Amino acid sequence: MSTTEAEYMAVAEAAKEALWLKGLVKELGLNQGGVQMHCDNQSAIYLAKNQVYHARTKHINVRFHKIRELIVTGDIVLEKVxxxxxxxxxxxxxxxxxxxxxxxxxxxxxxx
Structure with missing residues (x-):
């Protein structure tokens, strides 16, 4: 597994946790916009923001690709740190x- 794939999968898992926290905050009566997340791997950010099929990442479980949908809907704002x-x-x-x-x-x- 490459560093890009590992970072991509880590971002997807972190996004899952961020969405859970966003839901908790919403239940407390506070509305929040998109959750800002930082990643230090430019390739992982590009992979998450690009909807094109990548043959080299075909073995990544489909559940990790949910991050792409979250970025398009604005629930997650992924930025380089x-x-x-x-x-x-x-x-x-x-x-x-x-x-x-x-x-x-x-x-x-x-x-x-």
Whole structure:
């Protein structure tokens, strides 16, 4: 499996969770527009936004392609996040102290 396919599948799973949270917020009486999601893989974003059949991704389960419909309807807004602004790096990569502090700032965690 390629990195693009793995990221695409992860975005689809995250979208599923985002829709569940959007439904919960709606039940609480708050209306929300499209859920903004970030992805650091440009190829996965292109694959999600492009409705054309891709022979190289034919083995991806159909349930992951639901993300395409959600993007077209505006329920999900998928955007690229630059590596320097990716707060998830703190959990997935070895980072230097400066990057660690920057990631803490991105998630609004203050250091003492």
């Amino acid at each position: 630059h590596t320097s602004e990716n707060a998830a790096d703190i959990l997935t990569k070895l980072v230097i102290t400066a990057k660690f502090k920057h990631c803490l700032d991105l998630v609004n965690v203050s250091s003492l």
